[in-house]
Amino acid sequence: MNGLRMALTELWGLFVDDGRYALAIVAWLLLAWRVLPLLQLGGWNAAIFAAGLLAILLESVLRRARH
């Protein structure tokens, strides 16, 4: 049981380090998947999706550096 728990913890750690950062990525993915297409932005969806991820990255590193 301990081995399984350890393996799951390690597996979780592969994807989640800073909870807020991971949550922001998942939330943006869901928005981009479900909401962005409703805005009828034509070919801009992909670029907006990528720009959002870049913004999340920059905000997270700056926040960490500040504290």
Place this chain on the structure above:
Amino acid sequence: MPIDWIHAGATVLASFLASLVECVEALTVVLAVGVTRGWRSALAGCATGLLVLLLLVTLLGPVLARVPLHGFQLVVGALLLLFGMRWLRKAVLRAAGVLALHDEDAIYRREMQALGGQAGAHAGLDKLAFALTFKSTVLEGIEVVFIVLAIGAGRADLLGPASLGALAALLVVAALGVVLHRPLARVPENLLKFAVGVLLCAFGTFWAGEGMGYVWPGADWAIPGLVGAFLAVSALGVPWCRRLASAGAKGSAR
């Protein structure tokens, strides 16, 4: 065909570099355990770990082939983004001096010290040595398997180049480990993690976008564009973080 070249070349490179980092980390543990506790059990643990990974790939491969492509791309793209953006964030913070650099020599010395008190020849199988190298091989190997699957997620014909990159990394690191018998501290691991983080984020964004049904400007040529964008933002973030961290340090010193 230029499009195939972009995919296959970038796939081999991304997979090779990412796997190289993981193999170097596993090698450090195997060397520390081998030197302090004996090579037989250390190598047995490592070999068993590799067998478990092989089994995992053999079982997972056919299952993944049955998943619909768009759904698979979306899920793998999302996981790849979580994985790659975590790497890239850490790499930026390390490059800016906010987080400590990853030091294979220091890890090696720490492992040796931890195991040193229990050193000695073991006639049978040394369970601790076996467990340590098995765990290290499986954990780092799972990351490699995930990277290979994630990078090769777009098309069935990309799994071959992705696996080739990972296999080449394993062979290079194993050969260097046998020749040098010490950790590969000279491999610029932090720089590699930075580069791999950029590649993983670019692939993750592309696959997730494809999975959501987005049309990328320039189709497959969007991948180098995404690489450039993640690289530019990360490169911008390093001096910015450095300035913020040093301003914070000065503020708290006052």
